[in-house]
Amino acid sequence: MILVTVLRPARVFIEERALDYPLGKDLWDRFSAEGPPPVLIGSHNRVGLPGMKGFKAYAEAKRTLVVGVRKTLSFQSCRPSAHYQLPLVTSCPGMCEYCYLMTTLGPRPYIRVYVNLDEILDRALEYVEKRAPQVTIFEGAATSDPLPVEPYTGALARTITVFGRTALARFRFATKDDGVEPLLGLEHNGHTSVRFSLNPRTVIRRHEHRVPDLERRLAAAARTAAAGYTGGFLIAPIILEGDWRAEYGALLDELAAALRAAGAGERTATGVAPPPTFELITHRFTPKAKKTILTIFPGTTLPLDETSRRWKMGQFGYGKYLYRPEDMEEVGAFFEERIAALFPGAEVLYLV
Ligand code: SF4
Incomplete structure (x- = not known):
């Protein structure tokens, strides 16, 4: 169903x-x-x-x-x-x-x-x-x-x-939604890219509410890929806690299996979806966001400790706390290697 x-x-x-x-x-x-x-x-x-x-x-x-x-x-x-x-x-x-x-x-x-x-x-x-x-x-x-x-x-x-x-x-x-049915039969002519925002189950369970679970998002991604849409995935936010390599690795394995099972990349009535793109966004927060998060979700377990981060001024006139350069390097190497192995031809558009 x-x-x-x-x-x-x-x-x-x-x-x-x-x-x-x-x-x-x-x-x-x-x-x-x-x-x-x-x-x-x-x-x-x-x-x-x-x-x-x-x-x-x-x-x-x-x-x-x-x-x-x-x-x-x-x-x-x-x-x-x-x-x-x-x-x-x-x-x-x-x-x-x-x-x-x-x-x-x-x-x-x-x-x-x-x-x-x-x-x-x-x-x-x-x-x-x-x-x-x-x-x-x-x-x-x-x-x-x-x-x-x-x-x-x-x-x-x-x-x-x-x-x-x-x-x-x-x-x-x-x-993050899966109500893609009304879009599947449209004449998109390859001009629309539908991207799904994904995270491992532990992150979804702890920090995402009132959105479809991972299974439903993967199933929706498979249906849009089978309808010939250009597909993309945002892995966001990447949270470096616990055994994050094992969790994000399992997520990518599951995604690759879902796309294979849906026949993504094969010709369908509405075209052939090219290999997916990936956008990798590590967790970051602004002082204003932290204040709002703690007001709305006082019991949150999001990592909001400024001392383990680096401060950067952004282009819109406000600063944010990012992971440190050495963490970013590790994340980049990990995802580049896994994505290249699991999704031939896929492109990593950016890592921030
Ligand atoms: S990250 Fe924000 S915009 Fe995206 S699904 Fe969650 S609440 Fe909605």
């Missing part, structure tokens, strides 16, 4: 202006019929859950769906993995303790979806035109996991289809 993670919101806010768009009206009708009854708001940036603090405020924000109109249509850059962020969704229903959104969204990460999808995609195509004849790559998961809300918006399916028809456009997004 395939389990699908769909966000079941506890409450829904819909911006008044969103009702001028067919998707906004559809969502209003849908939630009015199925519940929870939607509440009209003036602006999707002004949502509040009065009286809630700490874990409660965070957990309830992650069950709150806000439907709005995306006003800012100038896209942020997204180096090193893409040229631009594609703003389809903000936040996600998952509750990973280490989430990078702790720094940017803070303690109340409401899930926002945007109904003016055609305007967002038209804008993306203008960016593509400007950069022609070069290819332009858009990242759909820079501030979210966009897959859990796909059953409400169809935003990924629409983007994949439009980009599939656009010679110079490429789309990529990362997910």
